[in-house]
Amino acid sequence: MENSIKGEQIIQDLLPRKFKTSGRIWVGILVAICLVGAYAYYRQLRYGLVVTNMRDYVSWGIYISNFVFFVAISLVGSLITAVFRLAGVKWGAPLTRIAEMIAVGAIIFASVIIIVDMGSPERFYNLFLYGRIQSPIIWDVIVITTYFFISLLLLYYPLLPDIKILLRFKEKSGPGLSKFYSFLGSFWKGSHKQYLLSKKAINALCVAIIPVAFTIHTVTSWLFATTYRPGWDSTNFGAYFIAGAFLVGAGSVVVAMYIFRTWYHLEKYITPDHFDKMGRVLVLLCLLYLYFNVNEFLTPFFKMKESEAGYLNDLFSGSFALTFWFAILTGIILPIIVLLFKSGRKPLPMFIVGIMVVVGAWFKRYLIVTPTLLHPFMPMHDVPQMYKHYFPSWEEWAISMASLAGTMLIITILCRIFPIIPIQETLDEHHETVK
Amino acid sequence: MNTMKLLNKLLAGSIAVMLLISANKGFSQGAEKASLSITLSYFEVNNQLPHISAMVKTKVDGRFRPAAGIPLKLYLNKDSSGTVIGNIITDENGQGFAFIPPSLKNEWKTSKTHTFLATFDGNKKFEAAKADLTVAKAKIEINTSDKTITAKVFQLKDTSWVPVKGVDVKFGVKRLGADLPVNETPTFTTDSTGQASADFKRDSIPGDSKGNIVLVAKVEDNDQFGNIAVEKTVPWGAKFIPVSNFNERTLFATRDKAPIWLIIVSGGIIIAVWLTLILLVQNIFRIKKLGQETE
Secondary structure, eight states, rough: OHHHHHHHHHHHSOOOOOOOOOHHHHHHHHHHHHHHHHHHHHHHHHHHGGGGGOOOOSOOOOHHHHHHHHHHHTHIIIIIIIIIIHHTOGGGGGGGGHHHHHHHHHHHHHHHHHHHHSTTHHHHHHHHHHOTTTTTTHHHHHHHHHHHHHHHHHHHTTTEEEEEETTTTTTHHOHHHHHHHHHHHOOOOOOOHHHHHHHHHHHHHHHHHHHHHHHHHHHHHHHHHOOOOTTTTOHHHHHHHHHHHHHHHHHHHHHHHHHHHHHTTTTTTTTTTHHHHHHHHHHHHHHHHHHHHHHHHHHHHHHHHHHHHHHHHHTTTSSHHHHHHHHHHHIIIIHHHTTTSSSGHHHHHHHHHHHHHHHHHHHHHHHHHHHHHHHHHSSSOOOOGGGGGOOHHHHHHHHHHHHHHHHHHHHHHHHHSSSSSSHHHHHHHHHHHOO | OHHHHHHHHHHHHHHHHHHHHHHHHHHHHHTOOOOOEEEEEEEEETTTTOEEEEEEEOOOOOOOOOOOOOOOEEEETTTTOOOEEEEEEETTSSSSEEEEEEGHHHHHHOEEEEEEEEEOOOOOOSEEEEEEEEEEOOEEEEEETTTEEEEEEEEEEEEEEEEOSSEEEEEEEESSEEEEEEHHHHOEEEETTSEEEEEOOOOOOOOSSTTOEEEEEEEEEEETTEEEEEEESSSSSOOOOOOOTTTTOOTTTTTGGGGGHHHHHHHHHHHHHHHHHHHHHHHHHHHHHHHHHHH
């Protein structure tokens, strides 16, 4: 009896809730940012890419930086859901849905921002009409589509048992959402056969998503590494990108964990122990990423080839030095120092560290793209002065910020519709504990 | 009154000092003029139109450096100001050259030797300079047989060409950057018949599509004859068959020319992954069917 009451309490705690005033304001802010971005995009469509500050040399600016950032962050779905599940890490279970929601939101806007970068959206169609299988750009298109589809399935399958629970509370959900839930999973009865099929599918997805996740970011790194440029001409790039992606993904999960925990009062389900363990994961990933950064920058710095000297000096002590050292310190070094202490792995410090990692990672992506383009092997001759510098125009900022807001809006909508923490899994775990 | 005297003295003194300074400046300007060193060279290839090359240098910080932008006037004969070959201006390497123009054909034929003259009139930076070079008319004949090259050096004496003994001849194959010696011996000296021979030891050297290479026999920087050379095309090289992968299946070809291995590998991966995903979607319908059966 007591067990059943406890179970009902868990369900009540974890059911999606309507937005209160603060939630509506949050959504309003995100929508407003998206609208400003939409207006900037209208201007880009109306007047062309000339409204951006991208020119002949810097043809990949903040859009592509954002794209790399989104692809990186989306990898968290495979880390938390697949790697943890296959490795039998049970404490990660409450975080799987958060990770999948972030992955879906990020991968959607990774695709959107690529279309924005093309200038006219109909050019995307040309990729399918005239795309060459020899080009890493086509590999990226294929692998992003695949990863998006797997992420959707990995979000959907574990939702089925929860949808059955959600359908029990039709009056709480409202008629619209109830219809939607019915459409998604009214057929789920929780029979043993259904459970077995679902479990098998989830396991297959977990196995499939890992190589696809590695491919998506490796291929993204190859977009750069297969182009002969200072700073990109590296065999280290695939592993370097994967390590950075896992780090920023884990950082974003930590931030989301803290916000959901505080906002929805989920202290009983996302405990300090979860933060402590995520902190350990995060520090490991920070150290790994630091290792790849040392590899990436120390050897070229040691050799200081003439063709790369301009680029390296610009990063280390030139016009990009402030951003570079900020990204390294904020995104890697300081998190390592904080997270090595147990008190640094408590919820609030972890939240701050998570923000540092995500912000540092965003700037790091900017530094991967832009400084290289400003230092071509062939010196710049007879070009207007503005071609030699790059700072995004307000349209680029607005669109980029809108893409970030759009990702957060998708995550917000998903957590309004679906339980943030898998209800059935939590119930099963509770029953096992009671036994 | 005394004040006026003092002012006058000061004025006179100032003017004197200024004159002294300006005079010194003028003197120092004159002293700053540098001297030029002009070197002339004579070239004739395949007994065709000869040309004169000038190299102009100046001393900067104790070392000779090329002097650019120096206008020189070249003459065919030192003692005849009417035989102007032309005006040249040295480039950034301090060099310039001029062909002997057809208008000097008669003057060229009148003598077996010529003393070329180059003059520079001087300017604000450099003092006037001149240089001359005496060259006796000579020619080389080249013959080949059984991968052996024979060169004969002749000098014009009176009205006939006579063989010259003791002239150093180099044999080479013309390549893009320089001439490649035909064997390990750098130079060969002509005998009493004016002949020098060398064996061709560059069998596998790439030639054109027919295997043709250009042999060259040359006399370089000779005090008497200057630089003379003669060339001959022989089919002694390896046939060069250019390899072009244009329109073949490569990573950089058009989409319809993708490498087969890439199509198989990428197609295989895409089919394997998407087949799995299709099966997983089908699995949803199986779960759905099971649910409907339970109802």
